[in-house]
Amino acid sequence: MRATAGSVQMAAPQAARRRLLGVLSLYLPLLIPVAALSLIPLVQGIWLGFTDYRLGSPARFNLLANYARMLGDRDFWTSFRTGFVWTFTVTGGEIILGMGLALLLNARVPFRGLWRILILIPWAMPPVIKGLIWRFVYHPDAGLLNYALISLGILRDPINWLADFGWALQSVVLVGIWTGLPLATVVLLSGLQTVPDELKEAAALDGASGWRQFRYVTLPLMAPIIVALSSLEFIWNFNSFGLVYVLTEGGPAGLTRLPMLFAYFEGFQYGNLGYAAALGNVMVLIIGGFVLYGVRRQGAATG
């Protein structure tokens, strides 16, 4: 009796260890490249943010010197302010306009299936091509926008949208919204389809108008989806690079230089790789802070 009990006790941890080894062997092909090309570089990147590393010279630890430099760097403040304006307006625009479009596509309209496909177009396009197309739409002489506005009588003289200090940021934001609208719409539409019709009908019987049904029935049920979507969009938009790089390269005079563009120029044009990594660290802190805040608020709101 005692002997069998002992062998069972012996076998249990062994079986567990064998199981763990089995799981580990399934993960192994993933873990090696991930460690070599994702985890180690990530740790190294965070570390480089605390050094004065420049291409060709050894990295020396310099504590917080990079961050002290940021405090006095006008370009840093401009860039991160631009980053915030860009991130909030693009994310907000995507959600609000996306909700409008999702409601339209959820209603009974003719050719609904066709519209649902057509709205995906900007999503599938490479960011570089999106940038090129809109450069042409915004072109001062041959651009579509100036042509349309002038022939409608809204504008008298053409505007050089992407080079104008008063218009460059707004023009870039509009393209950002255009880019993210399909994804936001698809997600919100799938959310709308899960709202049971009975609830809306019950509210309608109680005399609620269309707007009140939306405000007090649909919107609360959609809240988790909206929060998840805004957090993802926030991260993506804050880290955005290709689109604005092609549209303006950060110009005019750094007005549309998003944080990623600023870090890219610092690192790969001026060779200040340590400073670029430090900028990356600050971006991580900002994103982490906002996402934590969002998750907390969502947690508080749902109970």
Added chain:
Amino acid sequence: MAMTLSAPLRRRATTALLLVPLAAYIIFLAFPLLWLTSTSFKRPNEILVLRPTVIPKAPTLDNYREVLGPEGVVRASLNTMKVAVASAVLALAIALPAAYALARKQSRLNKAIIGWILVSQSFPSILIIVPLFLILARFSLANSHLGLIMVYVVWSLPFVLWILHGFVKGLPNELEEAAAVDGASFPQILFRILMPLLLPGLATTLLYAFVNAWNEFFFALVVLKDPQLMTVQVSLSRFRGLEGLARWGPLAAGSVIATLPAMAAFAFLQRRLVSGLLSGGLKN
């Protein structure tokens, strides 16, 4: 009587009212691509005019002929195709066993893996590219397609793993258990039983990974320096200046060519888009 007459009328009026904003949305979202396509068939004298038309008055294939010739778009597209296909296939091969473990085996590692998926999605690429560039340079892989393929594999792994694990989770457990009772080994279960059932999921994931690599710009810009090696996105982005506008026709033709693979993949993926999206992270 008046009520029964006006109800369908009112519904028709509402529909018409909905179509106006819907049309505005569709024009906003789809018109730029229509315009690009139309421009790619126009002659230079029709592009830079004050009153442009949607349908070219004298359509021409000159732009395509030019861009497919010495412009290097063919080479750049082939480069991109090679890098995107190789990285998508590799990422899938690496992620498949891990996706199985994540979906089917309870272990402490799962939490760590999910944590890594979330973290890697939110880090700005600038933080990873600096050391990655140095590692690639140490192994003489900077400025090479192999180096870029490795970067793309690791970059696409988190969402490939996440989507695949969703597909594995959706398969019934009983088949594997029955096969195990019959004495099938694990590789047999994986390749004989799960793989055929997973094929649609694998195809979807492969296309996602392919489109993401095809459209990617930042890593390709940093890793590749040699014009011979450049991807189609980087080579098109170099046409931005005044020179680019003067040669907008060929540029538009090149852009149409560079958009086609992603569009074709998207048309195919369209039905699975929402479920794949809700089951995992997807880059935009």
